[in-house]
Amino acid sequence: xxxxxxxxxxxxxxxxxxxxxxxxxxxxxxxxxxxxxxxxxxxxxxxxxxxxxxxxxxxxxxxxxxxxxxxxxxxxxxxxxxxxxxxxxxxxxxxxxxxxxxxxxxxxxxxxxxxxxxxxxxxxxxxxxxxxxxxxxxxxxxxxxxxxxxxxxxxxxxxxxxxxxxxxxxxxxxxxxxxxxxxxxxxxxxxxxxxxxxxxxxxxxxxxxxxxxxxxxxxxxxxxxxxxx
Amino acid sequence: xxxxxxxxxxxxxxxxxxxxxxxxxxxxxxxxxxxxxxxxxxxxxxxxxxxxxxxxxxxxxxxxxxxxxxxxxxxxxxxxxxxxxxxxxxxxxxxxxxxxxxxxxxxxxxxxxxxxxxxxxxxxxxxxxxxxxxxxxxxxxxxxxxxxxxxxxxxxxxxxxxxxxxxxxxxxxxxxxxxxxxxxxxxxxxxxxxxxxxxxxxxxxxxxxxxxxxxxxxxxxxxxxxxxxxxxxx
Numbered sequence: 001x002x003x004x005x006x007x008x009x010x011x012x013x014x015x016x017x018x019x020x021x022x023x024x025x026x027x028x029x030x031x032x033x034x035x036x037x038x039x040x041x042x043x044x045x046x047x048x049x050x051x052x053x054x055x056x057x058x059x060x061x062x063x064x065x066x067x068x069x070x071x072x073x074x075x076x077x078x079x080x081x082x083x084x085x086x087x088x089x090x091x092x093x094x095x096x097x098x099x100x101x102x103x104x105x106x107x108x109x110x111x112x113x114x115x116x117x118x119x120x121x122x123x124x125x126x127x128x129x130x131x132x133x134x135x136x137x138x139x140x141x142x143x144x145x146x147x148x149x150x151x152x153x154x155x156x157x158x159x160x161x162x163x164x165x166x167x168x169x170x171x172x173x174x175x176x177x178x179x180x181x182x183x184x185x186x187x188x189x190x191x192x193x194x195x196x197x198x199x200x201x202x203x204x205x206x207x208x209x210x211x212x213x214x215x216x217x218x219x220x221x222x223x224x225x226x227x228x229x
Numbered sequence: 230x231x232x233x234x235x236x237x238x239x240x241x242x243x244x245x246x247x248x249x250x251x252x253x254x255x256x257x258x259x260x261x262x263x264x265x266x267x268x269x270x271x272x273x274x275x276x277x278x279x280x281x282x283x284x285x286x287x288x289x290x291x292x293x294x295x296x297x298x299x300x301x302x303x304x305x306x307x308x309x310x311x312x313x314x315x316x317x318x319x320x321x322x323x324x325x326x327x328x329x330x331x332x333x334x335x336x337x338x339x340x341x342x343x344x345x346x347x348x349x350x351x352x353x354x355x356x357x358x359x360x361x362x363x364x365x366x367x368x369x370x371x372x373x374x375x376x377x378x379x380x381x382x383x384x385x386x387x388x389x390x391x392x393x394x395x396x397x398x399x400x401x402x403x404x405x406x407x408x409x410x411x412x413x414x415x416x417x418x419x420x421x422x423x424x425x426x427x428x429x430x431x432x433x434x435x436x437x438x439x440x441x442x443x444x445x446x447x448x449x450x451x452x453x454x455x456x457x458x459x460x461x462x463x
Contacts, residue, residue: 003329010326018314085308088279092310093327094300100327224296229279 007095011103016110018080025076029069029115034122036065041126058127059189063145063182066116070149071171073111074157077104082161091227098220100227101154105216108150116142134192137201141192144208145185151212152177155219158226184208230254231276231379231411235285238271238435245271247435248285253428255378256408258401260422261415262455263432269415270307272432273381276413277304289379300328303377305385309368313357317348317367320356321374328375335374342370346396361388369397380404382414386421401425419448419455431455 019025040061044054081087090100120138124131131138152174160169184204191200231253238246246268253259263269274280276287278294289298311320318339325335343349346366356364365388372380385401386394402425404410416422422429423443431439431454439454 006326006329010323014312014315014319014323017319018312021314080312080314084312085306085310086312088306088308089310089324090327092277092279092299092302092304093324094297094329095327097296228281229274 004096004099007099008103008106011100012106012110015077015080015104015107019077019107019111025073026111026114028076029073029111030118032072033065033069033115033119036068037061037119037122038126040065055129055194056186056190058123058129059186059193062119062123062189063185066112066119066145067149067175067178067182069115070108070112070153071174073115074108074153075167075170077108077111078157078161078166081158087158087161087227088229091224091229097224097227101158101220101223102216104154104158105147105150108154109146112146112150113142116146129193130195131193137192137198138189141185141188141201141205141208144205144212145181147212148181148208148215149178151215151219152181155215155223155226158223162229181208181211184211230288230290231413232288233272233276233282233285234288236272236275236282236287237284238268238275238280239283245435246275246282249432249435249437251430251437251440253411253413255411256405257428258405258410258412258426259414259428259430260426261413261430261432262417262419262422262451263415264417264455267432268435269432270383271435273304273383273413273415274306276379277302277381279304300375301377302379302381303372303375305368305372305380305382307383309356309364309371311356311364311367311371314355316353316355317359317370318352320367321371324371325374330375338374338376339370342373345400346370346393362390362393365389366393366397369400373400377410379411380413382412384415384417386416386418398425419451422451423448433457 044057120131123129156173157170160166160173163169184207188201188204233249233251236246236249237244249272261269261272271280275282278287278299287294289301292298315323321339322335339352343352346369348366348370351359351363356367359367369385385397389397401412401414404412405425405427426443428440428442429446429451430437431451439451441450
């Protein structure tokens, strides 16, 4: 088990160190998410529109912007592995492929977490959403959704990384699989932004957690075959 | 012993390797020669377990190439398998952790390899700023970092200056003389093959067309084997 975590941490450290030096993925992710949120804030007017659907629209815009920004970030993160033939090096090693996969998932999740923090801050300012009142609940929702997106995103971006049409292939593979997480994240976020509470969001959060566990376990099992040349 | 048993490998409709049988004993150094596209790189990657044979099998010590067995192999391929944004030392630390090398052992080994390959002053430079020759040396350090039993080197002398070639040559000769390693390297240089290896094999069209001990062979024989085959690999 010690070796498992050593490999996992080695992947996380390497990915975050590379990202810290270049800031290629994070910068693009944050800028893209903030741009989408800002543009839609103008489209819907001050406060992100009015009426009973306003919170649903805000939650939808928020998660759509996160999802698209994540695709850009994933392409970049996996691009580093492709350019350095990192997948072959991983496959040639005796390291547990699950540890390698989970390390990549954690790296992607950390980058997404930073982007989401900025996204929620913009939501609070431009859409006048009461983010801070439900900060704990929103953090749990974001963490559950992020884990699901990172789990699926890492798997599919690794699968598509060696193909010529990877930029097109990644969203085509990833988005349909992420529909349950996206719906659950939007619904749970809407519940808390609209002043509802745990009774409205509990089942959606459970759905995301089940999805996370199922996807992480299944993807860990097949990751070795994806690393093969 | 490292064995390729009836190994064939196909890319689409093209056979890169066809029914190839090869065995290398512990302590033996084998030079693989062949023209471009003869299947040398495919064979090396198959022996390393990076490519699965379409037919046949590769065995190490009589066992199929499992994940654990792959950890006993070191491969220097055309791609350096190093992260450009990391320094050589950071790259080596990362790969050492993947291969389960303890930190203390890793540090000792890095210093030893850096000393041997004259890379001490380059260890903290990012790979991005290194020349082709220095990258090749850094990749060679990565290959030997986990003390593999089997060392597979794909054109190890390419892109190196004369002094670096001599250094690398002396390391391979040292491995040969220690007789603890199985060393297989590919080259286009017949003279170099005779200088460093104990056994020569020639690949053409994905098939093994010539195999002999250095003592029972001559550069003329090998050159004739290289020139003699005019067929494709299809």
